[in-house]
Amino acid sequence: MRIAAPIEIGPLDADAQQAVRDLAAAAEAHDGVAPLSEQPLLNLGTDAEWITHVVAHTKAGSTIGYVQVDRSGETASAELVIHPEHRRNGHGRMLLKTAERDATLPSRSGEPGQHGKHLRVWAHGDLESARGFACAAGLRAVRELLFLTRPLAPAGSPAEPPEPPEAPAGYHLRTFQPGADDAAWLRVNARAFATHPEQGRMTLDDLRARQSESWFDAEGFFLLFPDDAPGGADDVDPAAFLWTKTEPDQPDGTRDGEIYVLGVDPDHQGKGLGRLLTAVGLAHLERTGATRAVLYVEGDNTPALATYERAGFTRAAVHVQYARP
Structure with a gap:
């Protein structure tokens, strides 16, 4: 019994x-x-x-x-x-x-x-x-989240990591400044993920919680700004962003670096910014010693899947959400 x-x-x-x-x-x-x-x-x-x-x-x-x-x-x-x-x-x-x-x-x-x-x-x-x-x-499956991976050649290996690509004409790239960029990032994240059930609802408390985690590194959090945006620096929202994540205390030689979040403002989509920032993230992860790049992407996000497949990512696992019909 x-x-x-x-x-x-x-x-x-x-x-x-x-x-x-x-x-x-x-x-x-x-x-x-x-x-x-x-x-x-x-x-x-x-x-x-x-x-x-x-x-x-x-x-x-x-x-x-x-x-x-x-x-x-x-x-x-x-x-x-x-x-x-x-x-x-x-x-x-x-x-x-x-x-x-x-x-x-x-x-x-x-x-x-x-x-x-x-x-x-x-x-x-x-x-x-x-x-x-x-x-x-x-219950039946109603949503798939794919786990993709790609091998990297970290710094010090025979194949040295490439230099990060430059921002395209009309844009400039810099790293995230905690506190100063919080509100601007939250706004563009909400626009980029307006239909996403989790990412689009990120709050300041959610952002601060991640900033307090041991893996957070502002040097791996990149913001791409338009050159011709009106207003001062505090008034400008990024056109796109790329946030990486590398958990500490991983064994030497088997370090995973994650493309944690990549978002593009709808007003700046169709300009190849996602491909650019993916390359920026991969170059950064290689420079920091990661041997494998990993990421999660929705199974029905065809444009993102195409970007990551061109960058050399392949499917390694799947996470599924179940619900009653």
Whole structure:
């Protein structure tokens, strides 16, 4: 007889947050892919109306399952993880049902963060076990996020990295200045990702949270400005931007550098700025010693996929979002 583990719903204290990180690490070691993406990990300490944390425990108090429901967008999004030693005992179904009830309860006001929303659930790596779980629960794939990779020749290797390309006529390139460029970057990011369910909703708090992470490096965050923009420097928004990310403490000789975000203002699209900034990012990652460039891109973003394929990227994995029909 299967007995569902007791669950706890509510904010996570420091110990509970660490227990979830340890749970995610155990699942990653077993599955070969991280079960929780960056934003849910950043949200572990968040206590707000738009987010719900649900933890499953053993009777002894060990954390064996976790689901986070984010209702800040038009649809609710969830990420779920069960400890490898406690799978196939109904804990995943229990957490999924809890998440669905949390997302779909009738909304009281219709304000952001309220309930009454359709739920989508991420399956990172689209593992066979996750596909089986989704099928048994009556869910179907509704979105794909592709993980692309490309080998690099880092500084000091026989093939020296190339010099970064110059900005095209009418534009100038410089690195991001924290504090001074925050508002301008948020504006162009919102325009560039107006239809994206996560990136387009980035707030100043989200930006500051990333700036406080150990991997943040303003020297790997590039802004491309039009030369003829009116107003002073503080009044000009970038035409495009490229943000890279390299996690610290990676083993020598196997360093991944990420094309973290690349965005082009709609008014400046069609001018090859995406190709230019991709080349800028790859040159920067090579100079910093990365041996492989990685990135995530929506499976239906045909223009971006074409840009990255021309730059030498190939598909390495896929992350899938599931929902009820």
